[in-house]
Amino acid sequence: MTTRAIILFCSVFFVILNLHQICAFQVPVKRLRSSELQKFRIPRAAKLRSYMNESVDPCFDFYEFACGNWPSLRPASEAIQSTSPMKDLEDAVNKDLQTMLEEVVNRNDGQVGRKVKDFYTSCMDSENASRTVKHAFMNFAKVNSGMPAIDARFDERSYNWLIQISNLRKNFGMDILIGLNIKPDMQNRQDSRIYISEPSTLIPKGICKEADFKNSRYEELQTEITDNMAYWFDMDKGDGSKFATDLLDFETTLCRGMSEEVGPDVFPNMTRMTLSEMNSKFPTIDFQYFVTTSLGQPIPQTVYWQHELYFIHLSKILRSTPKRMTANYIMYRALLAISFPEESDKDMRASLCVEKCMKHFSKVVGEMYNRKNFNTETVEDIEQMWSKLRESFKADINSQEWIEETTRRQAVYKIVGMQLRFANYMKDLLHNEYGSLKIDRVHFWENILSLLELDQKNEVKKLYNNGGSKAPVGKEVEAFNINVGYSPMQNIIRMPLGLLQDPIYHRTAPYSYKYGVLGFFIARELVHGFDEIGWNFDETTAMRLWWDMNSTLLYKERAACFREQYVAYAGEGSGLSPIELDDKIREIIADNGALNISFNAYLQWLQKTDEPHVLYDETLSEVDYTNTQLFFISFAQNFCTSTYSKEEPIGFFPWDVPNYLDKFQVNGLLWNMREFSREFNCQPGTEMNPGDKCIIY
Missing domain, CATH: 1.10.1380.10 (Neutral endopeptidase , domain2)
Structure with missing residues (x-):
């Protein structure tokens, strides 16, 4: 049977036969791809394969299988304390912002854009900042009630x-x-x-x-x-x-x-x-x-x-x-x-100055980044993925019999009402916000104080402004950010453009890759709408406890399973306080649910895709794995990590092994996922397919 006949056979039986078994192609598909596809896929396939240690059994240690060669190819050092795909992405975005801020002011920047570039210039003048810091800080302390450690004339009697x-x-x-x-x-x-x-x-x-x-x-x-x-x-x-x-x-x-x-x-x-x-x-x-x-x-x-x-x-x-x-x-x-660090190294100072600009001119820098990177086709692609993820979560909620029917119904209403939004900027509003700000290219410390004063005025505007109308409120995610954010008080997931680039996303990547990486990140925020913080807000975003008592107790019982699983794995190596451990378990629950939701969303996408040429493109050339296996490999490689340590680990305890806790981010999720074990044929009782599994969503 020819390759084309195999694909047509798969298409005909999509609905009749088990979807994941049919569409996880066992024979690598060879096809001449377009130049646009080749531009991303060939180097991505080479990188993906190079990071893997294929001598490791994926059913024994999937993290080592997917990321085993990362530390040798991307080693950490005393100068670079850690390496990871997300660190690469952060560095790439910061470099783009640095280049943008160092460009000559153009017409599209306007007066507000000029101000942020002038501030960046003043920040980069390390010699002037170091020369004037003592005078600036002494004066600030003096006019703001004093500081006894530097002022022998401090009046303790009048101090309040x-x-x-x-x-x-x-x-x-x-x-x-x-x-x-x-x-x-x-x-x-x-x-x-x-x-x-x-x-x-x-x-x-x-x-x-x-x-x-x-x-x-x-x-x-x-x-x-x-x-x-x-x-x-x-x-x-x-x-x-x-x-x-x-x-x-x-x-x-x-x-x-x-x-x-x-x-x-x-x-x-x-x-x-x-x-x-x-x-x-x-x-x-x-x-x-x-x-x-x-x-x-x-x-x-x-x-x-x-x-x-x-x-x-x-x-x-x-x-x-x-x-x-x-x-x-x-x-x-x-x-x-x-304060600002005393840093004379140009590259390091540039990175710190970019951070200051992102903090104090967040909307201005966001608008500039958005103007440069917004792509309509990418947004349409993400919105299509979002629709599939939301449908996947709805189906998952409806299948959870441990949740009472009334609570399930309200959960579905909340999912339907949840929105995915990209940052949107109006230059007139930016001019209103920053128009009165005085910034020059020389006086860095004065510029910092001016920015703090403006930030405070804008904060007060959230309560009232002079016209009596309300200013925008709520958690914002700017275009240059690399983390998806969920606001439970608005039931909105905010998507940054900074995340939408290699290695997290590429428009021509297989959807097995897209759902395994970006789909996971979006789904994680979906789940946060239904955890112990998110469930305080209903489908109308009103604050009320809408989960029934029995479902709440069963949720907490299931959450205890994740806690026991993590504590048993991490032992004394986690170093987390009780508060931090609570946060960690909340994230682990979201991660587990997100991987299930994203994988099922990918299967739903496959089910409705009957074009053979699209199915051809669901694998990567030179990577001899099925499309569904590629989903899990792509997911795992997003968490490849190398961390620098001055001392060699002693090795007495499991947590002394490098990346021991990093492995849990991958292996800890896959232990609980039957679909993973099925795709890699991990038999019951193997390391990656234990009998006891923790599941909420």
Whole structure:
């Protein structure tokens, strides 16, 4: 039988026979491809094959099978601490942005584009920044309530910590000791509301709360703070080290009153009340003064707040802590927000300056990147994939008998209402936002302060603006980003253009490749709409617990399986705090569901594709694997990693082996997937096909 006859035979029996068995071609298909296809597929096939270690049995260790040659071909080093496809993508996007920012201003950039390029120029002048940093930082500290560590004339009697943090929040948007955010109202998406919560910390929250002084992050921060004080103020190493120790001790004490929750998005634990009611509840903290001063206007409406125990603890700590210590901590955090590394290497500084531009001119840089990279055919291709992924998840939800019927029905409504959006920019709005901003090509530190002031003004506009209309609110993903984002309060998945390039996506790639890589990333955000955070919002994006009690309990039982699986694998090697472990399990559940959803979406696409020439293109030349096997190989290679270590691993424990935890990102998902075992003929009881499997979606 000829190859063409085989394909026609497959097409005729698509619906009758088992789809994945028929369409996973066992005979490599040879076909002359167009030049456009060849341009991507030949080098991609060569790379894919080169990273594989085909001497390893895929049923024993699929990560090693798919990525075994990566560390030797793409080794990490002291200069490059890690290598991975996502790191390659990040570097490629940053390089594109650097080139874009270094180009001569053109007509399409407009006045706002000129400002971001002028800021980039001022940032790249490392000599001028280093020469003026001490004067700039001394002056900033002086006009913002002072810093005893550098000012012998600091007046402790007149010092008031609340005045200091309120003015820093008002002028520069800095959240220190008290967290203040403006977000969509949980009960009314069309409105905005103030959220008061714990602030961020220098020390990662889990490490800080546990007071894990043996953690290497403490030593790193000690050095970092010491070096910063030397750079900013010429403080000698001994004084700088003592300053750092006192600062970290203060923050560790502060952390003891912090919650076990995962930051300000733990929606069910929020309380709503007026500022005067908060003052009555916490008489030692004048929240009405803090919020009114921070936002520059009276706030009559109620606010959301959480972390009551933290604010009780904060009051006690500040009463017992010398004012000099409090002032030093607050001012250090403020200076850190405007600081920039002392970096003279041109390439390294360029990378850091690009990051600053992305942070402070996010929409301007996004518009410039979008203008350069937007492609209608690519968007149409992604939207087609999105439709298949959504249909796949709907079918999956409807098949989950452990979820009560009423909850399943509401879940389907939410899936139907979920949208995938690309960034959209209107230059008139950008001009309104940045038109009054003063930026020049020389004064870097002044430029930073101007940008922080503008960021704060735009933050307040989310609550009100002078015309009384609301400014846009919600989580944004800019065109240059490389991570897909889901907003549970809007039920929107935001797709960045930065992700849509090799090695993650190419328009001419086989769909087995597209669904295995990009489809997985999109589906992961789909699943986040139905996890322990996402299920707090229903299909209308109103905040309510719409899962029934029985389904919720069964979900948590199934989630416990994933926790046991990961803990058994990682042992003591994970190094995660309880809070971080909760986050990790949530991501593992999303990853497992995403791979199932994306694979089934690919099968659905195959089922509706009856054109032989399209089916020919579902494999890669010189890669002797079926299309469905290519799906899993492509997925796995997205997580190939090499990490640098100064010391050779001891080897006493499994987690001492390089990339041991990285392997779980691949193998841990495939253990739970029967379709994978079927495609690679992994027999029950083999390493990659254990008897106990964890499944939610």
